[in-house]
Amino acid sequence: MTSFADIIIRNSHILRPDGLGWREDADCLALAGGKICALGRAAEMAAWRGPGTETIDLAGGYLTPGLVDGHAHPIQGHDLQIGLDLAEVRDMGQLRAALAQAASALPPDAWLQGHGLDPSLLAQAGHPADELEAAAGGRPVFLLFFDYHGAMVSRAALARAGITGPRGFASGADILCDAAGRPTGTLLETEAVELVRAVLPRLEQAARLASMRALFERMAAAGLTGMHVMDANGDSLDCFAALEAQAKLPLRFHILPWVNPGATRAELEAVLALQSRAGRLWRVCGAKFFIDGTIDAGTAWLHEPDTQGGSTGPHWPSPEAYSEAVRFFGERGVHTATHAIGDKAVRHVLDTLASLPPPIRAAARHRVEHIETLPDEDIGRFASLQVLPSMQPSHAVRYASADLSDPWSQRLGPVRAARGWRTADIAATGVPLVLGSDWPIAPYDAREILACAVARRLPGRALAPVGAEQTLSRAAALAGLTRHTAYVVQEETRLGAVLPGYDADLTGFSVDPLNAGVDELGTAPFRLTLSDGQVTHRLAE
Structure with missing residues (x-):
């Protein structure tokens, strides 16, 4: 010493x-x-x-x-938060005005990008591609929804990406088209969105890395000492390595690369091979799955359809193939995390993990991400199976309302909306509950995560709490950002205390x-x- x-x-x-x-x-x-x-x-x-x-x-x-955000996308989020912040746009009139103003300052062929758009605007948009084309004066437009599970794009953007009609995807992704097969300008889920993202201009790499480091420093100022990174998309791992080669990283990163729906054996092996990649303050330590999408976009997996007839199936073309992929990693002692928002999605993940022999299930720490709506009969299964729930209390506050008038609640209906984000019920079973932000979906500021966990409202706003019966104790909320985030990555003997x-x-x-x-x-x-x-x-x- x-x-x-x-x-x-x-x-x-x-x-x-x-x-x-x-x-x-x-x-x-x-x-x-x-x-x-x-x-x-x-x-x-x-x-x-x-x-x-x-x-x-x-x-x-x-x-x-140290406070650790248990679910975030720092590299991907950095690259997605470009252009207009559309979080306050409430109708198509406001959106047209914002786009026209931004377009007036751009060259005729420049991309106009934005993020934070409410997907409920789709009901007002008709053909978004035509609306955006007119508002932006023919410029290519790319606008991400606030949940980053979809986008609105203009005709010019569709043309640059070579999108002329519907396509088949292994996942639940979709290019929405009209009866004539013409794209409307709405892209749902990653595979479809990436078709346009692939042709967007990118920052020069040195400037991009400098911007990432500045972001990480702001995250440290917001109380964070680490993050669980729920993707390794694009050149993310190379970015962590390059940043660390320049200077010590401001945060510690645990990274779980995606296993995309319908992944082949070769793709599973490729994610397995990534488990050896690491630096001093970053390392790959698991595999991230998606079993469904989001409530707001109608791409979650529910026991019964939502009020608009959506959210009826999984992202994986074969749920059994998902289960086999989880077993592949479980048998090799690799942690898994599965995005599961709808009630049927969560149950399928729990059923999958329950099917693993106990020694295999216990060889790694398996977690379920989001868990937005859940019936009583599944509450106790996390503890009985020793499966870790990972939830984002700020989502309950930012994207739902106490009177259930918000789009999320309206799509679920009152019964399922009342079962939303059941943090207290799950924590009461004794299972370690991991907390996070899912940034850039919600702010990474640890103060907001804690405040929303213990009060189910945003600090400084005199609004009725959303699901007041689901508030956590101060002790449980603090544990959710410290010892539980250490436990879920099997580092409780060196972190979290x-x-x-x-x-x-x-x-x-x-x-x-x-x-x-x-x-x-x-x-x-x-x-x-x-x-x-x-x-x-x-x-x-």
């Missing part, structure tokens, strides 16, 4: 996991070589202080294990996360974040 500490943090309230709760029994901490080497009271730190030791006064702040010998991934709150008011918790700045012993954010005095 190093003779002296690199950093001593003093004048803090150190919160450490203790059973199902948290305890505070130290106010100082020493770290060296990226590891916690001692914690206790101020007098006990003197032996660790050397001539090169930096002392950080947390000014009475609260120090916890404040103990000697653990990695020095730490978050310093300026308020008590266990007792501060929700609005204060959701807005108070973080004083400090450290990843692998490196200060990645420090609040300016």
Whole structure:
């Protein structure tokens, strides 16, 4: 062990996991070589202080294990958040006006891009391709829905991508066409959307990497020390490697590459081969599946169709093939995560994992992502099967409403909408519940995730809570971003706690996360974040 500490943090309230709760029994901490080497009271730190030791006064702040977003898309999200932010657009008139204004500042043949669009606008659009063509003066237009599971594009964009009619996809993707087979301009799910994304202009690589690093630094300032990355699309892994070759990464990344619906044996083997890729602060550690899409786009998998007749089937052309693919990774001890939003999708994933022999199921940590609507009979199955639920409480608040008047609730109907995002019911069974944002679907700010988990409303907004009976305790919410995110990637012996010998991934709150008011918790700045012993954010005095 190093003779002296690199950093001593003093004048803090150190919160450490203790059973199902948290305890505070130290106010100082020493770290060296990226590891916690001692914690206790101020007098006990003197032996660790050397001539090169930096002392950080947390000014009475609260120090916890590093907060980790349990579900995000940092590289893909970076590349998708280009152009107009359309999150506040509520009707086609507003969209036409926003596009016309943006187009007026662009050359005639330049792409006009945007993101955050509400898919419920499809009901107003007729042929979106014609609407966008007119509004943008004939320029190619590419607008992503807020859930990133679909897009609206113009006629010029369709032409540049060579899309002239319907196509078959292995997944549930679709190019919507009219009765004559002419594309309407609506693309649903990844395979269809990627046809246009493939012809979009891209940033020069040096500028792109610099922009990614700046994004990661903002994430650190929002309290995060790590992320579980739910894709390795495109050149994502090469980007992590290139960034780390330039300088130490601000965050620690655990990465699960996609296994696309209908994957062949060769494609499964390719994802398996990626499990060996790693750097100092990033590593591939699992496989990410999609069994369905989204409620809003009508591409989820429900026991009964939604109110518009949608969400009737899985993304995999054969659900049995999905189950076999999960078994392939389970038999090799590889963690799996499956995007499952609809109630039938979740049940199929649970049935799949239940079919694995217990020793195989226990050899890796398997998780289900999103779980947006769930009947009573499936609540206890996560705990009984030791399958980890991974949920995003901010989605319940941002995309649903207490009075069920929102598009998500309207598509499900009142019974299934009332079963939405059942975080408290699932947590009550004793299973470790992982929390995250699914950025860029919702903000990565850890304060919002915590506030939405414990109050089911956004901080600073006087709105009725959405599903108030599903609020989590402060202890459970904090665990969902710390020890549970460590457990699900099988790193609970080095991450997710404040103990000697653990990695020095730490978050310093300026308020008590266990007792501060929700609005204060959701807005108070973080004083400090450290990843692998490196200060990645420090609040300016």
